[in-house]
Amino acid sequence: MGRVAQGGTKKWCPTCQSINVCAAVNPSSLGEESEQRWYQKDHTDIQWFRRALVCLECGSSWLTAELPESFLDELVELRDALREIKENAEIYVNESDKASETLKKLSASLSVLRALNAYKKE
Ligand SMILES: [Zn+2]
Structure with missing residues (x-):
């Protein structure tokens, strides 16, 4: 600064x-x-x-x-913090999309497993 x-x-x-x-x-x-x-x-x-x-x-x-000039320091600090939060939020959204895809696949696999278990019970 x-x-x-x-x-x-x-x-x-x-x-x-x-x-x-x-x-x-x-x-x-x-x-x-x-x-x-x-x-x-x-x-x-x-x-x-x-x-x-x-x-x-x-x-x-x-x-x-x-x-007081200290408010300008605070403004700059808040701007920087906000920019960091925005950047991190974009990363989290991307990661969450990937995680969501993985969960869908896991859910599909579990459905297959359940179907297999159901088949065995008969
Ligand atoms: Zn002018």
Whole structure:
């Protein structure tokens, strides 16, 4: 995991996919509530300061959240864990398909055995 420090007041514009000069504006100018302190109702440890930014290059605007950097570490950790779970789930599905085929064959063999046993009893 790596972080890259960047100086200056330029910000990453998600539309331009590059670092440009961005103006900070009140969220109300984007039609959002002007309240700047927010928290998640079900996760009250997640509290952030909301800002609205406007890219002076392309004019697009978006909301940003200032919050403890540890949440970014958690996000990256969760993304990695989720990717691992997805990869493993695909392997398990493939293996389970194979196992299911094997069980069908076993079941067929057992049917043959039962038929043989039934025959012997007579
Ligand atoms: Zn832009």
